[in-house]
Amino acid sequence: MTHITVLSGGVGGARFLRGVRAWARQTHPDGAGGSTAHITAIVNTGDDMWLTGLRITPDLDSIMYTLAGANDEERGWGRVGETERVSGELKAYGVGWPWFTLGDLDIGTHLARTHFLRSGMSLSAATERILQRWDIGVRLLPMTDDEVETHVVSDIDGTEMHFQEWWTRHRASIPAREFRQLDVERSTPAPGVLDAIAAADVVLVAPSNPVVSIGTILGIPGIRAALAATSAPVVGVSPIINGSVVRGMADACLQTIGVATAADSVAVHYGSRAAGGLLDAWLIDEADAAVASHVEAAGIATTVVPLWMRDVPTAKQLAADAMDAATRVRSL
Amino acid sequence: MTHITVLSGGVGGARFLRGVRAWARQTHPDGAGGSTAHITAIVNTGDDMWLTGLRITPDLDSIMYTLAGANDEERGWGRVGETERVSGELKAYGVGWPWFTLGDLDIGTHLARTHFLRSGMSLSAATERILQRWDIGVRLLPMTDDEVETHVVSDIDGTEMHFQEWWTRHRASIPAREFRQLDVERSTPAPGVLDAIAAADVVLVAPSNPVVSIGTILGIPGIRAALAATSAPVVGVSPIINGSVVRGMADACLQTIGVATAADSVAVHYGSRAAGGLLDAWLIDEADAAVASHVEAAGIATTVVPLWMRDVPTAKQLAADAMDAATRVRSL
Numbered sequence: 001m002t003h004i005t006v007l008s009g010g011v012g013g014a015r016f017l018r019g020v021r022a023w024a025r026q027t028h029p030d031g032a033g034g035s036t037a038h039i040t041a042i043v044n045t046g047d048d049m050w051l052t053g054l055r056i057t058p059d060l061d062s063i064m065y066t067l068a069g070a071n072d073e074e075r076g077w078g079r080v081g082e083t084e085r086v087s088g089e090l091k092a093y094g095v096g097w098p099w100f101t102l103g104d105l106d107i108g109t110h111l112a113r114t115h116f117l118r119s120g121m122s123l124s125a126a127t128e129r130i131l132q133r134w135d136i137g138v139r140l141l142p143m144t145d146d147e148v149e150t151h152v153v154s155d156i157d158g159t160e161m162h163f164q165e166w167w168t169r170h171r172a173s174i175p176a177r178e179f180r181q182l183d184v185e186r187s188t189p190a191p192g193v194l195d196a197i198a199a200a201d202v203v204l205v206a207p208s209n210p211v212v213s214i215g216t217i218l219g220i221p222g223i224r225a226a227l228a229a230t231s232a233p234v235v236g237v238s239p240i241i242n243g244s245v246v247r248g249m250a251d252a253c254l255q256t257i258g259v260a261t262a263a264d265s266v267a268v269h270y271g272s273r274a275a276g277g278l279l280d281a282w283l284i285d286e287a288d289a290a291v292a293s294h295v296e297a298a299g300i301a302t303t304v305v306p307l308w309m310r311d312v313p314t315a316k317q318l319a320a321d322a323m324d325a326a327t328r329v330r331s332l
Numbered sequence: 333m334t335h336i337t338v339l340s341g342g343v344g345g346a347r348f349l350r351g352v353r354a355w356a357r358q359t360h361p362d363g364a365g366g367s368t369a370h371i372t373a374i375v376n377t378g379d380d381m382w383l384t385g386l387r388i389t390p391d392l393d394s395i396m397y398t399l400a401g402a403n404d405e406e407r408g409w410g411r412v413g414e415t416e417r418v419s420g421e422l423k424a425y426g427v428g429w430p431w432f433t434l435g436d437l438d439i440g441t442h443l444a445r446t447h448f449l450r451s452g453m454s455l456s457a458a459t460e461r462i463l464q465r466w467d468i469g470v471r472l473l474p475m476t477d478d479e480v481e482t483h484v485v486s487d488i489d490g491t492e493m494h495f496q497e498w499w500t501r502h503r504a505s506i507p508a509r510e511f512r513q514l515d516v517e518r519s520t521p522a523p524g525v526l527d528a529i530a531a532a533d534v535v536l537v538a539p540s541n542p543v544v545s546i547g548t549i550l551g552i553p554g555i556r557a558a559l560a561a562t563s564a565p566v567v568g569v570s571p572i573i574n575g576s577v578v579r580g581m582a583d584a585c586l587q588t589i590g591v592a593t594a595a596d597s598v599a600v601h602y603g604s605r606a607a608g609g610l611l612d613a614w615l616i617d618e619a620d621a622a623v624a625s626h627v628e629a630a631g632i633a634t635t636v637v638p639l640w641m642r643d644v645p646t647a648k649q650l651a652a653d654a655m656d657a658a659t660r661v662r663s664l
Contacts, residue, residue: 087440089436108425
């Protein structure tokens, strides 16, 4: 298990990746505090947007800040020790979205990224360049270098808005009729994405939003086929514990696509790889042990373990459990 | 004197404009703390540049901040109460110019401006939009909406650099062979500039850098002709007091174009309007009274008054003296 590829959204994915990294450093130590294992995260960029001339990539940044130890653990997002002086000015000038506040340190990242993009770099090249500052021990790949933004169609009036407007401004309170990935049909996976899936020893699906994070990654042409073709087992972690989403408002997203907010329903939605779906194995929480048989019945090997990532040790244990599940799949 | 047009650079021009505004409010009060007089500043944009994807307009901002009372009086430039958190991040990412620090509040202005420009607004429209936030009582017009950046040709090796690099990074220490206004021949005055000159009751030339501020404005095709044609008297204030520049390193600029750093030499360089030059009248400091006759001999009416703008009252008195000089020209 020296080549580990993780499909990931933002905050939940970041915590899971921190566990995977801790697991890799312990089981495959390089003698210098790092690991000889290669961890690659394929990251959702559907939440990305242009805001006041800046290119914002929330999930990439959440992962980067968390793995760099520069995240605000208490607030759950953004940089620790953040201030909002620039945002105050933008509000005074009446630009931007007043409900989407950018921290000053965060704006530094956005300015650097935007500068690289405008200089002609792709998002993956800009991300690599940005990461030169932080020694995170994980390779971050945007799912695509193309701008494939997720839009939400309101079920009230049929109008469309950027996912961030629906999620952050309206707190997912507006019933959504549909999620749309703009221009997805013309997009291609970012360089390295298909290789990272094909060459993986294990593919992990982080406990991220199944619709607008993982679902969005799966929407990029070519990624589903690569996941179907890889020799690596694909092991997912349920983002639902005891019938509730761990964080965020994923239940509103699941409702929109007609999937119940339940550990088994999400697995069945992803589907068994043997039957053309995504998963070889699925980790559910002890609180959901009763539905394990439903997942097994769908052809997905199921493991019941504690899923709650309270801290790095519990996240590391979750990663270890996922690796064990992968090993069991390989030995079948 | 209800239509006052001022040619201006940054900090020195800003202080002079504050005096002109105070004079107007006193002599033409509108009963609400403002003035019925119309003050228009035509502002040098040769120092403007793109930096880390932001459009920076130093002179427009110096004037705006100063007239809004938001400037850092002690430091002499930028916003009061400024911080540099974003710049710290940019340095950590290795972007931008490490010798050109942008304050956080200032970056708010640059982000808003850049956003407007990228949305398709001209610089003059963006400036007007930015000014909606500040009630400064002076109309600010960039000299042109085109990007006409001043470059400096090194006399050491003939290479070229942006004026800001020469001025801020190298503190004007590299001998300059020449100043170049990139693409100036294709530029036109911004909307309102020629009208503000034609319809003025008086045109004032602020005590700004005669080469890279005022000289740059005069380089825009059409502006010299408008100044020659206006029925308004053109009155200048010497930026040289007692053979020294009041601030900045204008002496290095004057040396490059072969003009001595002296109150009379600058006037002679500008030239008498009657002889195809710029000036009808010129204000010099009491310390330079001895050279008044040289200016008079060049056909420029000369007034000897205190030029040092210690505070708003002294700047207001200087404005009053300039208005008196204009009145004398008109009565000739």
